[in-house]
Amino acid sequence: MKSFFRMSYPYILWIALFIVAPMIMILLYAVTRSGDGIITFRFTMENFTRFFSDPTFLKVLWTSLRIAFLTTVFCILIGYPAALFIAGLPEKRQTLMVLLLTLPMWINMLLKTYAWRGILMNFEDLGSEIKVFIGMVYDFLPYMIIQIHTAIAKLDPNLKTAAYDLGANPWKTFLKVTLPLSVPGIISGITLVFLPAVSSFVIPKLLGGGNYVLIGNLIETYFLVAGDWNFGSAISLIMALIIIASMYLTRKMDRSGKEK
């Protein structure tokens, strides 16, 4: 047992160097002013008050959350039936279908987004929000389907047989057996879709036709154009807190579902 624990040292080192240390640096930048030294810095909350006192920033934050939420909902609505369908196929075909699903993920995301840009250019009437939305749902859908499919495929087929045996019709069986038991799959799907969607900035930049600013674009601007790392870090930190909060909420939903 102990030797196994030792094998995780490289991983712990990796986390410390590339995840914990950068997070601490973001935190330090967020609560200081530019020009402060590492040792002589003074604590300030002004980066946060600046963000929350400006209606433009709040609007951008709200748009980001809304589009990420809608993307997730649509991914579930499209993804769940698809996953259900795949899980109902013979085993060999299931493997093939999952392979086909993951196939687009081998292609670089940037390339796919450019392709969408070319397609959507022919539809001038679509608003930029719809275009961004189409791109996001397309890009994140496979993650949702695979998570749900894994959860459904794991279910013991005897459960269904038992439900039929006790007089439940297919619809009732789905509602009372399959759906509740596949909730963990939906939850991990939400985690995999909502989190990257809320911070995505390439898709809105390329598909939004340049008049669609999300929080990821703001962070990019303040880091790369304005060179204001302190404010950029503060926005990143606000984002991180929102993500942690939503993760906590979805986990909690999962647990309360189990208790029932």
Added chain:
Amino acid sequence: MKKTVTALVLVLVMGLLPLMGLAEAFDPKEFEGATLNVYNWGEYVDMNVIRDFEKEYNVRVNYKTYESNEYLWLQLKSGDAWDIIVPSDYMIERLIGAGMLQPLDKSIVTNLDQLTEGVKNMPFDPDNTYSAPYFWQSVGIVYDTTKIPEEEMEAQGWDAYHNADYAGHVYMYDSSRDAFMMAEKALGYSANTTDPAEIEAATEWLRTMHSTLKPSYVTDEVIDSMAQGMKWMAMVYSGDGAYILSENEDMAYCQPKQGTNIAVDAMVIPANAANPKLANVFIQYMLGYDACMANSLEVGYASPNAEVLAELSGPGGEYEGNAAYMPRSGYELDELYVDLPGDWQAKQPDLWAKIMAE
């Protein structure tokens, strides 16, 4: 033991190499196997020129690109080392002021005498001590003459960006410095103003533009989109304009009557360059007739080389009659950018980001 000796010998030889280089005058063999790190704007070179340079001197050029002066500045500040960079005028001014450049070796860079008058001895570097011009340009408006007649556009200049008739058919370049330049020129101010009242008015001007025109904010993708005639007008750099005009004959180029920005991008050698001598050789090569001709033909920006410029814009030249190729020179209201004081460098992008997100 044997290994230690080998390592010691290696270290000694490597330490001596640069000294051997200094001892003799520069000859083409000298740089064999060396690597030159070049950092330039995107879509700004004929790669064959780079390949030829590699072949001629038997070196490898590590060629990378960036999108903005500000991004370049941040990278240099964080310690990145390049042998050649190609910033614009105001950024060169800032780099010189910060002591981050080294002077050109004029015994190698003799091609400076081939420069055209329009780019020589600019105020940001009066004797071309540090910089060798690479391309020069104006900022203007490319527009579709089938949608906006020429007289209408010339009469409006920058005011076209307040004309509600064009709503939904407009591209705007996503660059805070150029956006504020447009607003300040439209209002009759200097493009280098730091007067709070004037900045306030310019911000308001841009807000009106944003709400009445609903422009699409773009960067390099504007080149292909306008060549395909996707929208009616776009703010562009003249070199991109020259390319668009040569691809689509409905397009025309307007240098606004209210004045605009004239910009010079120039090759400089950072103080921390690993290979300054080869960098000087590279600059000399890029200023020559062949390299200038190939580059200007490929990307459409105005060449700093007097002979190339005359040939390309003259009778029978590739850009004869192309209004966007040759930047306007000597117009009183046109201005070069100067480096804004420190707090403004972050203030303009901040204001601009909020206007775009409104």
